[in-house]
Amino acid sequence: MKAQREEIRQRLVFIDRTIFHAVRACHSDDSVPSELKECVRRMRQRSAQAQHALRSFDERGVRETVDDLARISDEAQHRLHPADGMNYELKSAVILTHIELSALQYQLA
Template identity: 70%
Template sequence: MKVHQQEILNRLAFIDRTIIHAAKACHHDENVPMELRNCVFRLRQRSRQAQQALRARDESRVRQSIDDLTRISDEAQHRLHPSDGMTYALKSAVILTHIELSALQYRLA
């Protein structure tokens, strides 16, 4: 990997925290559509898998996990709408997750 493993681990830890914020916001906001809840749930699962792959030093699984996370975060971001009544906390967590994943994916390219 061109990017140092510790940098990836740090970035994934930060991304995981943003996903946790999104999950908590989903839990506390009854206006969240089920499709977005599912995206956040999938992000949480895939984030764990990415961290496991990194600890196992499995480069192909790390890259695949980050690609999957980026795709799911893109899907989640497209489910946000200005007038949907969801909280700022949820929207900002989803957007920040997507930005961070896109940046990490770019660094790994």
């Protein structure tokens, strides 16, 4: 179980890092729609809660926050529009976050 917890922790740290890149990209680009900025803000908040739940040995809390994160990242991904001029850093951070969260959900199932 300790090895699994460490792997989950590492995945959450990576996910948090990709969300941070999305946050930074949102702040550096005034053309990002407010709905997408809100999704990124909520992902940042839930990511911190997931890490707190893991540190607290709250297995149910980790699953719930990861599930919430996956839903929010899905919403964010749907707000990306391939044809618009939105910056690449934001698009890639949102997509990578979604992929990693899907993998983590599968691992936690």
